[in-house]
Amino acid sequence: MIKIITLITVLISPFFFIGIINKTKAVWAGRKGASIFQPYYDFYKLLKKGVVISRTTSLIFRITPSVNIASVIFAILVIPLPFSNSVISFQGDIVLFSYILGFSKFMTVLAALDTGSSFEGMGASREVTFSTIVEPAFFIIIGSLALLTNQVSFTSIFTALSLSASYTILIKILFVISLFIMLLVEGSRVPVDDPNTHLELTMIHEVMILDYSGPDLAFILYASVLKMVMITILIVNLLIPASLALVPGILLFVLLISLSFISVGLVESLIARSRMSHVPQFIFLMTALSLTAFAVIIFFLNGGF
Amino acid sequence: MNNLLIGIFLFFIGGIASIFVKENYKAVLFLIFSSIAQIFILPVIFAILKSGGQFESALLFSEPIGTAFIRLDSLAAAFSLIISIGALLASVYSIEYMKMYPGKKSELSGYYFFLGLMVTSMLLVVIVQNAILFLIVWELMSVSSFFLVNFENGKDEVRKAGIYYFIAMQIGAAFLITSFGWAAAVSGSADFITFKNMLGSSDYTVLLFFLFFIGFGIKAGFVPLHTWLPKAHPAAPTGVSALMSGVMIKMGIYGILRIILLTGTPDYKLSYAVFLISLLTGIFGVVNAIAQHDIKKLLAYHSVENIGIIGMGIGLGMLGLTYNNLSLAILGFLGAILHVFNHFTFKSLLFFGSGVVYSKYHTRNTEKLGGLLKYIPLTSYMFLLGSLAISGLPLFNGFISEFAIYLGMAKGFTVNNPALNITMLTGFSGLALIGVMAVLCFTKVFGICFLGTPRTEYEDKSTKEPFLFILPMIILSSFVLFIGLLPALVMPFLLQIVKQFIPGDISFEFENITQIYSSLGYIYIILIGLFGFFFLLRILLLRKREVSVFKTWDCGYQTDNSRMQYTASSFARPFLQLVGELVPLKIKFKKDRILFPANASLESQTQDYSERFLIQPFIGYLDKTLNRFTWIQSGKLQQYITYGLIFLILLIIWILGAES
Known part of the structure; x- marks a missing residue:
């Protein structure tokens, strides 16, 4: 029961957290800012509209929004939700998780190329190029966790992890930072991408979906914010201790997730977006941190000092 | 087992038969033969794959091969399956594809002949369990595929690719001859079964395995031995490219797996x-x-x-x-x-x-x-x-x-x-x-x-x-x-x-x-x-709503933009x-060196790292070193007779030395 309630909460929550990011930015800039619930109104408005479709496009363009949502929801089903195991759990779900998200990326990139627009080709090219750095780094993270816990599914990894030795706090911190970088990349936020930019030439994710409108656009936006929530759940799962009671646990959980999104807002307020050629360096930081954590694991598993 | 052998040779016979018919019927005849071959081969393969076990039969050859065993175990059956199906699909595909080359009667005869030979030899490679026979069918496979790669031999690039492929295969074969020869010499027999004890316990296992790996690795295309693949595949007609890439390079994998089976x-x-x-x-x-x-x-x-x-x-x-x-x-x-x-x-x-x-x-x-x-x-x-x-x-x-x-x-x-x-x-x-x-x-x-x-x-x-x-x-x-x-x-x-x-x-x-x-x-x-x-949900949402079709968003640029x-x-x-x-990227940039340059061209070409920095320098080095010995082969008859004389004298000294 609690599983279904949390799942539904997670599925309806994402726009709220986008509201938090926007609010944080507004407050930092000394503005009052829009309501935290504004993204919900925008979403509803998009859902009510009709669509304009490019005549160059094919079926691929039409199915991609649904593929996106389906993949992200599926990915959420395999990661452990707060205070319950994941909905689906089997050996090797850590691999399927990434590959399903890869599938949706494949389709998004094709949908962008389907329009034959030079802008969208540009965004598609950048998106996959950055993925070639993010994916291996993410596999270092889950591989290290699998090594540390001897498990190959998210649920058993996180269960084992919350009971593990004290040195793991160091590893957890390193992984949290790397996953936060992944959050910025996959959520296309500053310093990798700027969701507020109005110049097609400098966009990454936004430019790939230029030709979408109405419900299609709503689907895609929902999928991408849900993906951000999914990554924050992974982050919070690393941090939260298993021994908490239900009510303080839920409070801590919501607090930590909100804190992650406030951090995204703060990063956006504090630093400028990187030059396109400097973005890979920033993402490589994720690889470096994960590798360091892996080295620490190998060191301690073999006796430490 | 007999059924299997009949099936295997049907491909070859189909290739020969298609030489004698009119241009338009060659492909169809070959297809008929390869379809009949499936009826013979597939039941045998599935019987093995279902139950395990193996079919074995001994063939008697004259020396130096002697009695050679052919065995179909489940590993061989798995590979036979892809060869057999791959050949059938390639022959269906070729009917339409080879219509691109009308009037080339003799080339088409060669195409189907070598296609049949290649499929037959590949099937033999996976079942033959005798080193000498294995090397023979292995070479047949390489040579027949060489002729297939060279189908459009009027084109310069195809000829170059073909020869490159041929040389690569021969280098691979040299490694295989060495390693099989060594293994046979140590174990005293050319039958694979006898390698088992030897490979498992010999002091040379590591080196021997390494030699086998290079020999088979060239066929499979492991880096840095892969350089023939990107040359030969584009040159060959597509049916053959598919067969080479999908099936033939796997023969290298088969070889490696077979050696592992023997090594323990x-x-x-x-x-x-x-x-x-x-x-x-x-x-x-x-x-x-x-x-x-x-x-x-x-x-x-x-x-x-x-x-x-x-x-x-x-x-x-x-x-x-x-x-x-x-x-x-x-x-x-x-x-x-x-x-x-x-x-x-x-x-x-x-x-x-x-x-x-x-x-x-x-x-x-x-x-x-x-x-x-x-x-x-x-x-x-x-x-x-x-x-x-x-x-x-x-x-x-x-x-x-x-x-x-x-x-x-x-x-x-x-x-x-x-x-x-x-x-x-x-x-x-x-x-x-x-x-x-x-x-x-x-x-x-x-x-x-x-x-x-x-x-x-x-x-x-x-x-x-x-x-x-x-x-x-x-x-x-x-x-x-x-x-x-x-x-x-x-x-x-x-x-x-x-x-x-x-x-x-x-x-x-x-x-x-x-x-x-x-x-x-x-x-x-x-x-x-x-x-x-x-x-x-999307369909339901869009029902009764306006779905308009318009051009791709292009910032208001109004003309055709396909080149953009x-x-x-x-x-x-x-x-x-x-x-x-x-x-490594090679960029050629040409520009008129005048005041208002009108003509300019830019050409960029990527190179293969291992070919550029490993293979080419190595070949250059070989060329340089071996050039020092060119005087041995001077083309003068009297010099060659001197070699014979020197050899005889050395032989006499050796015999005398051995006697005393």
């Missing part, structure tokens, strides 16, 4: 070496594939990549044997063998697709294509299916075999050994890197060639897709989907093959693995259900900048 528990050095070389091969192959804009060359580099993935599976299996970890060994060999079959399906599919494009638009250059989905929809969607499968994405068969390899590496984490753990993590993120780069590469190929709008005006604007092109692709697509969606159903067959490699009873561990795969099947239902739900589309080069550029010198 491998030395840890070998296991690590095979795994790491394969990882390198995988990464190198796909990085180079991204840089290519010739579809067939790109697919050839992807064969290198997939050989790397197969090799990783083999390496894992060997590591499992070394560390005596059953699950690790099972998953490794299972992944490798399943990937051999999977790669056969999607790579042949992709080659056939590229052949349709070539026969219709006469170009393999991605930069000149675009928007093909509107012209050849069936081919395009099947090409998409192949692209998804080769990128290892879920729902398709590529994922199933890569998943086994991932699980195997995860099992390697449970072994308490830091060296193994580090290797496994390298493999874990390395395979992810290969996967995501394959995504980049195939979004590039599919997006640029089949989506968007045409980049050049096509002469052939029809939407006709000949049935004989589509049929083999439909069959391959159904394999891709079948294994992808119902992986548990092929597991019993794989059990029979995998258990050959692992001593002891593996049925319990195997049952666990089958369990995981059958749960994967159910999980897919959820995924497909979710997708269906949202797609229906992103190109394959620009798509790959950011990534290639990241990898830098790994893919």
Whole structure:
């Protein structure tokens, strides 16, 4: 029961957290800012509209929004939700998780190329190029966790992890930072991408979906914010201790997730977006941190000092 | 066994028979023969794959071969399956494809003759168990495929590629002759069974295995021995490219697996070496594939990549044997063998697709294509299916075999050994890197060639897709989907093959693995259900609403913009900048050196790192060193007679010395 309630909460929550990011930015800039619930109104408005479709496009363009949502929801089903195991759990779900998200990326990139627009080709090219750095780094993270816990599914990894030795706090911190970088990349936020930019030439994710409108656009936006929530759940799962009671646990959980999104807002307020050629360096930081954590694991598993 | 041999030789007979009929009937006659061959071969193969065991028969040859055994065990059966089906599909495809070359009667005769010879020799390679006979059929396979590569020998580049291929194969054969000769000399017999004791216990095992690995590795295309692949595959007619890439390079894999079967528990050095070389091969192959804009060359580099993935599976299996970890060994060999079959399906599919494009638009250059989905929809969607499968994405068969390899590496984490753990993590993120780069590469190929709008005006604007092109692709697509969606159903067959490699009873561990795969099947239902739900939701939302069709958003630019589309080069550029010198770029820039330059041209070409920095310098060095000895062969008869004289004198001294 609690599983279904949390799942539904997670599925309806994402726009709220986008509201938090926007609010944080507004407050930092000394503005009052829009309501935290504004993204919900925008979403509803998009859902009510009709669509304009490019005549160059094919079926691929039409199915991609649904593929996106389906993949992200599926990915959420395999990661452990707060205070319950994941909905689906089997050996090797850590691999399927990434590959399903890869599938949706494949389709998004094709949908962008389907329009034959030079802008969208540009965004598609950048998106996959950055993925070639993010994916291996993410596999270092889950591989290290699998090594540390001897498990190959998210649920058993996180269960084992919350009971593990004290040195793991160091590893957890390193992984949290790397996953936060992944959050910025996959959520296309500053310093990798700027969701507020109005110049097609400098966009990454936004430019790939230029030709979408109405419900299609709503689907895609929902999928991408849900993906951000999914990554924050992974982050919070690393941090939260298993021994908490239900009510303080839920409070801590919501607090930590909100804190992650406030951090995204703060990063956006504090630093400028990187030059396109400097973005890979920033993402490589994720690889470096994960590798360091892996080295620490190998060191301690073999006796430490 | 007799049935099998009849089936095998039917391909050859079909090739000979098609020489004597009219141009238009050659293809059909060959197809008839290869279809009848299936009736003889397939039941035998399935009998073995179902129950394990083996068929054996002895053939009596005159010396030096003597009695030679031919055996069909489950490993040989698995490879025979892809050869047999691959040959049938290639012969169906060739009927339509070879219509591109009307009037070339003698060339076509040669084509079908050598095609038959190649298929027959490949089938013999996997069942012959005698070193001498093996080398003979191995050479027959290489030589016949050389003639097939050279089909369009009027073209300069094809001739060059053919000769390059031939030399590479001969170098490989030299290594194989050395290693088989050595093994036979030590064990005292040319029969493979006798190698078993020798390879298992000899002091030379490591060196001998290494020699075998180089010999077979050249055929398979392990880096840095892969340089012939991107040259030979584009040169050959597409049916042959598909057969070479999907089937023939796997003969190298077969050889390596056969040697492992004979070696027993491998030395840890070998296991690590095979795994790491394969990882390198995988990464190198796909990085180079991204840089290519010739579809067939790109697919050839992807064969290198997939050989790397197969090799990783083999390496894992060997590591499992070394560390005596059953699950690790099972998953490794299972992944490798399943990937051999999977790669056969999607790579042949992709080659056939590229052949349709070539026969219709006469170009393999991605930069000149675009928007093909509107012209050849069936081919395009099947090409998409192949692209998804080769990128290892879920729902398709590529994922199933890569998943086994991932699980195997995860099992390697449970072994308490830091060296193994580090290797496994390298493999874990390395395979992810290969996967995501394959995504980049195939979004590039599919997006640029089949989506968007045409980049050049096509002469052939029809939407006709000949049935004989589509049929083999439909069959391959159904394999891709079948294994992808119902992986548990092929597991019993794989059990029979995998258990050959692992001593002891593996049925319990195997049952666990089958369990995981059958749960994967159910999980897919959820995924497909979710997708269906949202797609229906979209349809419902858009019902009774305005869906208008307009041009692509282009910032208000009002004229035709098909030439403004992103190109394959620009798509790959950011990534290639990241990898830098790994893919050396040669740029030729020409400009008029006058005040108002009107003519300018820019040409960029990527080079193969290992060819540029390993093979070429090595050949140069060989050339330089061996040149010092050219005086030996001066062409003067009197000098040669002197050699004979010197030899005789030395012989006399030796005999006298031995006597005293």
